[in-house]
Amino acid sequence: AAGVIQSPRHLIKEKRETATLKCYPIPRHDTVYWYQQGPGQDPQFLISFYEKMQSDKGSIPDRFSAQQFSDYHSELNMSSLELGDSALYFCASSLGLGVYEQYFGPGTRLTVT
Amino acid sequence: DAKTTQPTSMDCAEGRAANLPCNHSTISGNEYVYWYRQIHSQGPQYIIHGLKNNETNEMASLIITEDRKSSTLILPHATLRDTAVYYCIVRSFTGTASKLTFGTGTRLQVTL
Numbered sequence: 078a079a080g081v082i083q084s085p086r087h088l089i090k091e092k093r094e095t096a097t098l099k100c101y102p103i104p105r106h107d108t109v110y111w112y113q114q115g116p117g118q119d120p121q122f123l124i125s126f127y128e129k130m131q132s133d134k135g136s137i138p139d140r141f142s143a144q145q146f147s148d149y150h151s152e153l154n155m156s157s158l159e160l161g162d163s164a165l166y167f168c169a170s171s172l173g174l175g176v177y178e179q180y181f182g183p184g185t186r187l188t189v190t
Numbered sequence: 191d192a193k194t195t196q197p198t199s200m201d202c203a204e205g206r207a208a209n210l211p212c213n214h215s216t217i218s219g220n221e222y223v224y225w226y227r228q229i230h231s232q233g234p235q236y237i238i239h240g241l242k243n244n245e246t247n248e249m250a251s252l253i254i255t256e257d258r259k260s261s262t263l264i265l266p267h268a269t270l271r272d273t274a275v276y277y278c279i280v281r282s283f284t285g286t287a288s289k290l291t292f293g294t295g296t297r298l299q300v301t302l
Contacts, residue, residue: 081233108288110289110290112290119277119292119293119294119295120228120234120290120292121292122289122290122291125288125289132288133288133289135289165231167233167234169233169234169290171288174283174288175283175288176222176239176283177288178224178236178239179236179290180236181233181234181235182233183232183233184231184232184233
């Protein structure tokens with residue numbers, strides 16, 4: 078079965094650079110979520126989109142922005158990167174906002190040096 | 191969303207049932223109990239969810255107490271591949287908000 082695809086899987090950036098993470102949801106899934114997991118920490122919700130509109134927002138820094146496109150894929154844009162942004166970034170998708178389970182991608186490991 | 195409390199860690203012998211408890215004493219009527227697990231930095235994996243009835247699927251069983259203040263995830267025959275951090279998450283649906291709020295979880299170690 079098709080799963081959530083994230084690219085790139087690994088990314089190394091320097092401080093103050095920008096990064097773009099991409100997420101391709103499971104076919105027919107219209108809802109995308111982004112989570113950040115720092116070293117030794119639990120995943121933390123950043124932002125979500127339903128039908129190309131932002132549906133919820135968590136502790137996402139102002140330096141980060143995201144959007145969902147007409148084909149439902151989503152991109153997380155991160156600017157002025159800081160060392161503390163080094164983390165695993167997971168994307169998840171679901172069929173909608175209701176009682177639907179979220180399916181997670183393999184994550185993008187971002188390292189900021 | 192209601193707060194959950196789980197043991198920090200548990201051990202289980204391979205082939206035996208693993209029973210993972212979760213306390214969610216402040217759960218409200220429209221909140222569901224979800225279980226996810228994360229195997230060593232992989233993406234969290236959905237296991238099961240329920241509202242008030244016990245649920246079973248190919249992976250596990252979920253037992254929710256009658257007052258809904260606690261629940262237990264049961265892996266009937268644990269294997270080494272079940273070693274992971276297990277998260278009990280209480281999730282409400284208030285219009286557009288349906289994010290997952292991860293707590294600290296239980297680190298399950300399955301041993302030979």
